[in-house]
Each structure stands twice: as C-alpha cells, then as structure tokens.
Amino acid sequence: MNKLHSLNRLINEDSNKYFIRTYGCQMNEHDSEQIAFMLNKAGFKRTEDIDESDLIILNTCSIRANAENKVYGLLGQLKKYKKDKNNNKIIAICGCMPQRESSLEELTNKYENIDIIFGTNTIHKFPELLLNYINENRKEIAVRESFNLEYEVLGYSYLYSHKAFVNIMYGCNNFCTYCIVPFTRGREVSRPLEEIITEVKKLAKNGVKEITLLGQNVNSYGNDFDKPISFSELLKELDKIEGIEQIRFMTSHPKDISDKLIQSFQSLNNLERHLHLPVQSGSNRILKEMNRTYSREKYIDIVNKTRKLNPDISITTDIMVGFPGETEEDFEETLDLVRICEFESAFTFIYSPREGTKAAKMENFVDKDIINDRFKRLTDLLYEIALKKNIKLIGSVQRVLVDEISKTNDEYLNGRTSSFLNVNFKGEKDLIGKFVNVKIIDANTFALEGEIIDV
Ligand code: SAH
Numbered sequence: 001m002n003k004l005h006s007l008n009r010l011i012n013e014d015s016n017k018y019f020i021r022t023y024g025c026q027m028n029e030h031d032s033e034q035i036a037f038m039l040n041k042a043g044f045k046r047t048e049d050i051d052e053s054d055l056i057i058l059n060t061c062s063i064r065a066n067a068e069n070k071v072y073g074l075l076g077q078l079k080k081y082k083k084d085k086n087n088n089k090i091i092a093i094c095g096c097m098p099q100r101e102s103s104l105e106e107l108t109n110k111y112e113n114i115d116i117i118f119g120t121n122t123i124h125k126f127p128e129l130l131l132n133y134i135n136e137n138r139k140e141i142a143v144r145e146s147f148n149l150e151y152e153v154l155g156y157s158y159l160y161s162h163k164a165f166v167n168i169m170y171g172c173n174n175f176c177t178y179c180i181v182p183f184t185r186g187r188e189v190s191r192p193l194e195e196i197i198t199e200v201k202k203l204a205k206n207g208v209k210e211i212t213l214l215g216q217n218v219n220s221y222g223n224d225f226d227k228p229i230s231f232s233e234l235l236k237e238l239d240k241i242e243g244i245e246q247i248r249f250m251t252s253h254p255k256d257i258s259d260k261l262i263q264s265f266q267s268l269n270n271l272e273r274h275l276h277l278p279v280q281s282g283s284n285r286i287l288k289e290m291n292r293t294y295s296r297e298k299y300i301d302i303v304n305k306t307r308k309l310n311p312d313i314s315i316t317t318d319i320m321v322g323f324p325g326e327t328e329e330d331f332e333e334t335l336d337l338v339r340i341c342e343f344e345s346a347f348t349f350i351y352s353p354r355e356g357t358k359a360a361k362m363e364n365f366v367d368k369d370i371i372n373d374r375f376k377r378l379t380d381l382l383y384e385i386a387l388k389k390n391i392k393l394i395g396s397v398q399r400v401l402v403d404e405i406s407k408t409n410d411e412y413l414n415g416r417t418s419s420f421l422n423v424n425f426k427g428e429k430d431l432i433g434k435f436v437n438v439k440i441i442d443a444n445t446f447a448l449e450g451e452i453i454d455v
C-alpha cells in the first residue's frame, strides 16, 4: 500500500489517465481488474481512449500466434508517441507473453518503446516498478518468478457491480501437447477454501449476485492440498452463501469430471445450468496425440449423462481444427461428435504452433486450404445446431440477470439465461443487475430476443 501512496504523490491531474487492454481468457480479465484496483487506489483514472492516456497497459495472451501478433501490431503503432516529447506515454506489458522466453526476447529486442514488463506472477510488483520508472526513468522488467500464493492480493476493481470472477486455482498441470498455458502460468496451485469463501462472502455483502469461478481445470481443484477436497465440495460450500444467487465456473477438463459434479446441477440451488467442456477433437487418435487423456466415447458418455440428469442444461465446448496429422477421417469424427453432442455453442480455433510445446515439433502440418475448408464445415454445422436449439426456446420464459445495455441498440438490454444463452430485450437501464423474467419471442444463431413479462 505504501507504494500506492508514493505513486499518488507523484501523479497529478494532467498525468493520471490509464488505458488497459486485455487479450486472452477470463484469468487475464480478472488480472486486469487487479491492476485497475491498484491504479485506482494510487489515484489514476481509467480512460477508454488510448490517445488521451498517460499510461498504457497491455495485458497479453500467448495462446495462438494471432493473439501475440495483435500486441506486436499495436506496439508498432504506439511507437509514434515516443517520438514526441510532449506526448510521451508510459507503456507497460504484462500477462502471458512476458512469461514466454521467445516472446519476452522479441518484446525487449524489437520494441524499445516498452518501459515496464511484468508477468502473471508479478502483478503485485507493478506499483513498485511504476514508481521506479517515474522516479528514476529506469526501464523495469520483473518476470519469470515462480508463483507464490502468499503475495498480497490487494483487491480487484470489478467491472460489474452485480457479477464477479473469483480465482479458485492458478496454473495447469495437463500439458496438452499444443498448449502454451502450462509454460506461461506454471503448475496448478489451489486457493485455500476459507480464502475463497471469505472473498465470496465479501462480494455478496457488496451486492454481487453472480460469481464465476475461474481455473484452467476447475475439476482438479484441491488435489494439491495435504487433505484434498473436491471441486463439488467447494461448490457445496459456496452454494450456502447468502446473497449469491448464481454460481458458474470455467473451465472443466473432461478427464476428471466427477458424477458428483454432474449431480450438483440438481442438488445445489444456485449452480447455473451450463457446462463448458472443451473436447478439442472427436478423433481418438488425435485426442491421444494431444495428450487429452480421454476418449471420444468417454466424452460422449459424460454429455449424455449430464443431459439426462439435467435436461435444461446447455453444454458448450472448444474445438480445434488442423492439429498436426489430422486426416479427413479424423475431422469427420469431430463432425460426428458435434452431431451427437448437439452443443449449444462452441469456440472454434485453427491450430497454431507454439514454440516450446510438443506439438510444435510435429512435422505433419495440415495444408492451409484444407484447414480453412474444415473450419467452415465445422462452423456451418455448429451454427445449424445452435439455431435449431435457439428456435426451440421461442415461447419459453427464462429468468435472466440483466447485465448491460445492448452494444448494438441502446433501447435494448442484454443478459444471460441460466444456461448462459445471450438474450436481448427492451427495458430501462435501472434493471441492470436485477433478475427479470423474459418471454422468448425470436431467435437467431447467436442470441435470443425476448420481452420482459415481470420483474
Ligand atoms: N484450460 C482450458 C482451455 C484453455 S485455452 C481447457 O483445457 O479446457 C482455450 C482454448 O484455446 C483451448 O480449449 C483450445 O481449444 C485453444 N487452444 C489452446 N492452444 C491452442 C493452439 N496452440 N492453437 C489453437 N488453439 C489453441
């Protein structure tokens, strides 16, 4: 906190605006909320206009090459500011890119305009680095330290007042052969149960109604404790907290999803009807090459069991196209699995080799045109299924937590059904943060349209 006071003394109204852009997953979004909290405490003010900012923070992602290229592109554009002494902005880079040796090298060698670099494990050091930079005009780098839960988390500047992300674990142990995350975020570390409960109680006291629990693989929560506890036990505890009306979580790995978790959708009052369960591929051969450690049969079995027990649940997934060696037969198996599982929606990705991972050394890359063709066939099928499922909901009444004014039409509000489907409906903005019952009157591939029937 001292550092924040010292920073506060250094800045004034002409030099206190910060701009933060977040790339990548919810973990990064939540880290940005922590960075925003520290800067707000130190007296900085957030701006959405990069040109008027004095401090720019880019919270980066390494998951695919295009995520990194976006950052390099923006850094190139930002070079203009360093040429003009009257318009000299401080540029800070954080997130997963600095945690990778090759990206860190490129950032430090090619972009002289970066002033401060810190990693996902050194967020708490940012105020000190900023102070050193402002005081001594010294470029600062603090990365590659190992993760330590002891570090003080000062707090978060939550983006919404009615819903919040809550970290329950950090890192990943799975080493899927294509994935950079275990290299950038390190090994799994679970947060103690009591600490999570305390945070959620505090959120509830401040009016938060929905929490989303975050972890790369929440199903292995607690495995690293001396006395292991399971993810479903954690959910059971959080379900008791008064004021929290909706609990969601991201992401589950199919390899260790338990029957108990599938039953929790029924036995707990506040667990919402949505399971995000990345499958990646429908081919057993490719799943093995990816080191996913489950079979298509096991995956389909989990989906069937979950839907049977919870008929109103939505199941969404991640699918990758063009993993090295993927044949037409492998891809057809993915399409077949999509037809069987009937996902409500899916994130689809084209495989991107990440230096340092096992898959990057595989040589049998799939031809680009073939990948593009498969990608289109896959998304066409997913869209067809999503549209069919959304149309079926016309006429139903859904309980919706109102999130915000619609980005495309300010007469409309936007929220999510329990099953995480997007709904747009006319309404006044004082309903944001409240629950409404919405009758579905129309549907397209990506969203539902409704009318509020009661508040
Ligand atoms: N921990 C989560 C996934 C986190 S990364 C899980 O295992 O379920 C989010 C998604 O990015 C992954 O599910 C995968 O589909 C995709 N992804 C990861 N590495 C990728 C790569 N090298 N190329 C393309 N997509 C990738």
Ligand code: SF4
Pocket: 172, 173, 174, 175, 176, 179, 180, 181, 182, 216, 217, 253
């Ligand atoms: Fe990456 Fe696999 Fe870990 Fe998910 S489970 S973060 S895909 S290594």
Ligand code: F3S
Pocket: 023, 024, 025, 026, 027, 028, 060, 061, 062, 063, 095, 096, 180, 181, 184, 185
């Ligand atoms: Fe990207 Fe790091 Fe998340 S690589 S997806 S920001 S864990």
